[in-house]
Amino acid sequence: MAKRLTTEQIERYSRQIMVPDLGGKAQMRLRDAGVLVIGAGGLGSPAAFYLAAAGIGTLGIIDPDHVELSNLQRQILHATKNIGQRKVESAQATLTELNPDVEVKTYAFRFDDTNAAEIAAEYQFIVDGSDNFETKFLVNDTAIQLGIAFSHAGIVRLQGQTMTVIPGKSACYRCLFKAPPPAEEILNCQASGILGAVAGTLGTIQATEAVKYLAGFEEGLLTDRLLVYDAKNMKFRDIEVKRDPHCASCGDGRSRS
Numbered sequence: 001m002a003k004r005l006t007t008e009q010i011e012r013y014s015r016q017i018m019v020p021d022l023g024g025k026a027q028m029r030l031r032d033a034g035v036l037v038i039g040a041g042g043l044g045s046p047a048a049f050y051l052a053a054a055g056i057g058t059l060g061i062i063d064p065d066h067v068e069l070s071n072l073q074r075q076i077l078h079a080t081k082n083i084g085q086r087k088v089e090s091a092q093a094t095l096t097e098l099n100p101d102v103e104v105k106t107y108a109f110r111f112d113d114t115n116a117a118e119i120a121a122e123y124q125f126i127v128d129g130s131d132n133f134e135t136k137f138l139v140n141d142t143a144i145q146l147g148i149a150f151s152h153a154g155i156v157r158l159q160g161q162t163m164t165v166i167p168g169k170s171a172c173y174r175c176l177f178k179a180p181p182p183a184e185e186i187l188n189c190q191a192s193g194i195l196g197a198v199a200g201t202l203g204t205i206q207a208t209e210a211v212k213y214l215a216g217f218e219e220g221l222l223t224d225r226l227l228v229y230d231a232k233n234m235k236f237r238d239i240e241v242k243r244d245p246h247c248a249s250c251g252d253g254r255s256r257s
Contacts, residue, residue, distance in 0.1 A: 016055075035214070160202040
């Protein structure tokens, strides 16, 4: 039998519990769930903040970097006092202060093919806040292999995009992008810039997708579609994404969950 929410938890999450699609049972599912956040940066920061506030029981934060002054314009988990500190340590302190109920596990190294499966297997959802294609493809392939749902997002300048993948039920990241683009075609925040609030918008959407999935309702998730955000013109648009039966990750020739 699931452990009941405490009086303090009911008060803390009261506005969330009041939402008809959520309620007390969904709140208990969130409390018993784990989410892995890859990257404690522009996307991972707002996502982790809202996941901790929502009462996700276990948050894993993986990032090999230290806090730099140039991070603070968008990476809201960190403050000026944290410059020089490991990002995962700064994130853990911030999230624990926000919600002591949440267990924050930290991994102060890169998510790569030597550790991806072992780490991801501990969680029920992954928020991909990474900033490079190598990691994004690894997240996709690992999640498909393990049958773990995840949210992809990417941001640059005044634009962002996001989609949710449920292995065995929806198109995956490789169905949309077969392989990383040539290096000369890649835009990144360091070279091209990013408005911090764009990262906040996309990271918050990722957190929303995680909460919806873990709370037990999949209707309306960003599956089989890519949500594109144009902040300059303040427009959102959907792009249909169809599962590729020949996909190297989730295709019919591969073992699927």
